[in-house]
Amino acid sequence: NGILLDDKINDKEEIVPPRPVFCEELDLLGFDKYWNYPKIKEPLLWAIGRRYYNKGVLVAEAKGGNIYESPELVIKHKLSLEPINLKLLLKKNEDALFIIENEAMDFVEYVHKKYKDKVDYFAVAFSGGKDSQVVLDIVSRVLAPDDYMVIFTDTTMEIPFTYENVKKTEKTYKTAYPELKFYTARPPKDALEFWEQFGPPSMVQRWCCSVCKTAPFANFIRDIHEESDEAKAVQPKILVFEGVRADESDKRSKYKRITHRVKQTK
Numbered sequence: 001n002g003i004l005l006d007d008k009i010n011d012k013e014e015i016v017p018p019r020p021v022f023c024e025e026l027d028l029l030g031f032d033k034y035w036n037y038p039k040i041k042e043p044l045l046w047a048i049g050r051r052y053y054n055k056g057v058l059v060a061e062a063k064g065g066n067i068y069e070s071p072e073l074v075i076k077h078k079l080s081l082e083p084i085n086l087k088l089l090l091k092k093n094e095d096a097l098f099i100i101e102n103e104a105m106d107f108v109e110y111v112h113k114k115y116k117d118k119v120d121y122f123a124v125a126f127s128g129g130k131d132s133q134v135v136l137d138i139v140s141r142v143l144a145p146d147d148y149m150v151i152f153t154d155t156t157m158e159i160p161f162t163y164e165n166v167k168k169t170e171k172t173y174k175t176a177y178p179e180l181k182f183y184t185a186r187p188p189k190d191a192l193e194f195w196e197q198f199g200p201p202s203m204v205q206r207w208c209c210s211v212c213k214t215a216p217f218a219n220f221i222r223d224i225h226e227e228s229d230e231a232k233a234v235q236p237k238i239l240v241f242e243g244v245r246a247d248e249s250d251k252r253s254k255y256k257r258i259t260h261r262v263k264q265t266k
Contacts, residue, residue, distance in 0.1 A: 131243030
């Protein structure tokens with residue numbers, strides 16, 4: 001019940017990358033009324049959008065629903081789910097992952113060589129999520145620990161699992177690389193205070209990322225720069241390694257791999 005990575009798939013065979021589905025999602029949507037499955041940490045099946053697949057077969061679809069109403073579940077197969085064999089999944093994709101990882105590491109090395117004399121700092125923007133976890137892993141395997149820093153921007157709206165993962169990651173990496181600087185940046189106020197000031201963030205009023213992520217990150221770098229012995233009276237230049245998946249949105253699919261002056265604050 002896994003997926004295979006392949007760069008030789010033609011346009012007709014290509015699909016939207018599926019995401020793993022865990023028991024918490026199934027419980028939340030009410031699948032426990034129809035299916036039997038263990039309450040474990042491993043994923044149980046796959047989903048593309050709101051369609052759920054088991055061993056390559058469409059087994060259910062969620063339709064409608066909102067924050068106040070449960071969705072309609074269209075159950076196509078009654079199932080007793082077993083956890084996905086992650087070790088086998090990794091083994092089956094070992095060659096493909098090796099190529100992807102090494103291409104990414106070559107890119108990080110190229111970027112570092114190109115910009116090391118043009119910027120003041122290199123940093124990994126760490127959110128505690130899977131994308132930034134991968135980026136941190138790649139960068140840490142290429143750059144020396146004193147060549148970059150890791151910055152977790154705490155929006156104060158994170159779920160407990162995020163904080164748990166950040167703490168675990170910091171401990172793991174600082175144990176392996178004692179010279180690595182692992183920082184936490186925070187906005188000047190808690191998120192709920194900003195909600196009272198600006199109203200809840202929405203598609204129309206998108207203040208959250210700028211106020212709770214970008215500005216605290218930039219301000220933190222500025223503070224570090226001002227405290228350094230080599231501080232200059234100009235805005236510090238920083239190159240940030242950030243994990244962004246092209247399949248998250250049409251807008252993100254158009255992002256260039258290297259972009260200048262993105263989300264800069266004054």
